[in-house]
Amino acid sequence: MRHHFPICERQVYLNACSQGALSDQVREAYGAYLRDWEERGAPWEYWVELSERARAAFADLINATPDEVAVTTSVSAGVSAVLSAFQPGKRDTFVTSDFEFPTVGQIAHAQELRGARVVHVGEQDGMLSLAGFDAAIDERTALVAVTHVCYRNGSRTELEGIVELAHAQGVPVLVDAYQAAGAVPIDVRALNVDFLATGTVKYLLGSAGLGFLYARADQIERWTPTQTGWFADEDIFAMDIDDYSPSPTARRFEAGTPPVPNIYAGLAGMGILASVGVDRVEQHVRALTAHLDHGLDELGASIVTPRDPSARGPMTAIRSTDEHALVEALAAEGIIISSRDGNVRVSPHVYNSLGDIDALLDGLREHRALLR
Numbered sequence: 001m002r003h004h005f006p007i008c009e010r011q012v013y014l015n016a017c018s019q020g021a022l023s024d025q026v027r028e029a030y031g032a033y034l035r036d037w038e039e040r041g042a043p044w045e046y047w048v049e050l051s052e053r054a055r056a057a058f059a060d061l062i063n064a065t066p067d068e069v070a071v072t073t074s075v076s077a078g079v080s081a082v083l084s085a086f087q088p089g090k091r092d093t094f095v096t097s098d099f100e101f102p103t104v105g106q107i108a109h110a111q112e113l114r115g116a117r118v119v120h121v122g123e124q125d126g127m128l129s130l131a132g133f134d135a136a137i138d139e140r141t142a143l144v145a146v147t148h149v150c151y152r153n154g155s156r157t158e159l160e161g162i163v164e165l166a167h168a169q170g171v172p173v174l175v176d177a178y179q180a181a182g183a184v185p186i187d188v189r190a191l192n193v194d195f196l197a198t199g200t201v202k203y204l205l206g207s208a209g210l211g212f213l214y215a216r217a218d219q220i221e222r223w224t225p226t227q228t229g230w231f232a233d234e235d236i237f238a239m240d241i242d243d244y245s246p247s248p249t250a251r252r253f254e255a256g257t258p259p260v261p262n263i264y265a266g267l268a269g270m271g272i273l274a275s276v277g278v279d280r281v282e283q284h285v286r287a288l289t290a291h292l293d294h295g296l297d298e299l300g301a302s303i304v305t306p307r308d309p310s311a312r313g314p315m316t317a318i319r320s321t322d323e324h325a326l327v328e329a330l331a332a333e334g335i336i337i338s339s340r341d342g343n344v345r346v347s348p349h350v351y352n353s354l355g356d357i358d359a360l361l362d363g364l365r366e367h368r369a370l371l372r
């Protein structure tokens with residue numbers, strides 16, 4: 001795989017939690033988009049067909065059917081479409097967590113303007129605890145919205161337990177899988193989640209501007225989004241302006257014209273993952289992570305991410321005395337990582353090698369003073 005990602009020749013790129021590396025396939029996909037546009041003018045039938053292919057490719061990746069997948073432009077767009085269906089009633093509360101990305105946090109709080117209440121479940125020892133969700137979910141809960149892997153400390157949420165608790169009270173669960181999808185195998189049937197949103201910027205190896213929202217078949221028609229657009233209509237080409245009749249499929253959570261260039265790129269990125277298999281990506285990343293942990297222990301560094309492989313995602317967070325200075329110092333040496341909240345974040349993917357981890361460990365040794 002590595003030779004498909006030219007950045008690996010120049011840099012030690014360990015930053016998939018911010019942006020996956022550019023592959024030859026994705027570069028070529030953007031070229032194909034420009035060629036098709038230039039040569040064919042307005043091939044919209046073909047472009048809509050590509051959007052359907054992206055829907056099907058993502059459905060395959062998570063064990064859903066294409067009718068359960070909305071093609072969106074971001075996680076924000078998909079989550080916002082679902083929550084826009086909220087109507088104040090007996091169930092007026094969104095339960096979410098302190099580990100959310102602002103996407104979920106801000107969209108939940110936006111519903112306060114329409115009479116909703118938002119309850120946050122806090123962390124316990126760097127993890128979201130089931131007890132916290134148990135205490136928060138009750139007869140007022142309309143939806144639980146929770147992250148799969150925390151973008152700050154890399155911990156993996158115990159989704160099965162949360163889904164069980166929520167469903168026992170008749171509450172659906174929405175998962176933000178942005179820090180997992182592409183590097184953690186996801187089977188929405190096995191997880192039994194009701195909604196799952198992600199995008200192609202990170203481990204799905206595409207670019208900005210494309211996302212997906214999974215909605216389980218039996219949930220779809222229970223939600224009537226008020227954030228909408230003509231691509232959400234039951235018959236897009238009827239060009240109807242006299243009523244609102246959303247699609248009976250997950251397409252009802254879409255909005256306007258699909259993000260065609262990013263769909264070319266997203267298909268190429270997901271194609272790479274399909275050819276390798278996300279389970280193999282996970283195994284590879286776990287091996288790199290075990291090597292990283294070992295080296296960090298030798299350095300006496302402090303790992304914030306839980307050690308148990310089943311309790312962590314692909315990213316490892318390490319304490320720093322000045323995370324920005326450490327990211328900058330390593331970048332000057334061609335080692336690319338990122339930072340949040342007093343930690344640096346190391347996020348390997350399919351294109352990384354043990355050599356990359358060793359190069360990072362050498363860099364961290366050199367800047368030992370910036371580790372806590």
Ligand SMILES: Cc1ncc(COP(=O)(O)O)c(C=O)c1O
Pocket residue numbers: 017018073074075076077101103147149151176177178179199211
């Ligand atoms: C967990 C998580 N959710 C959501 C987002 C942002 O999603 P979007 O910009 O597509 O709304 C990110 C991006 O960093 C993220 O890490």
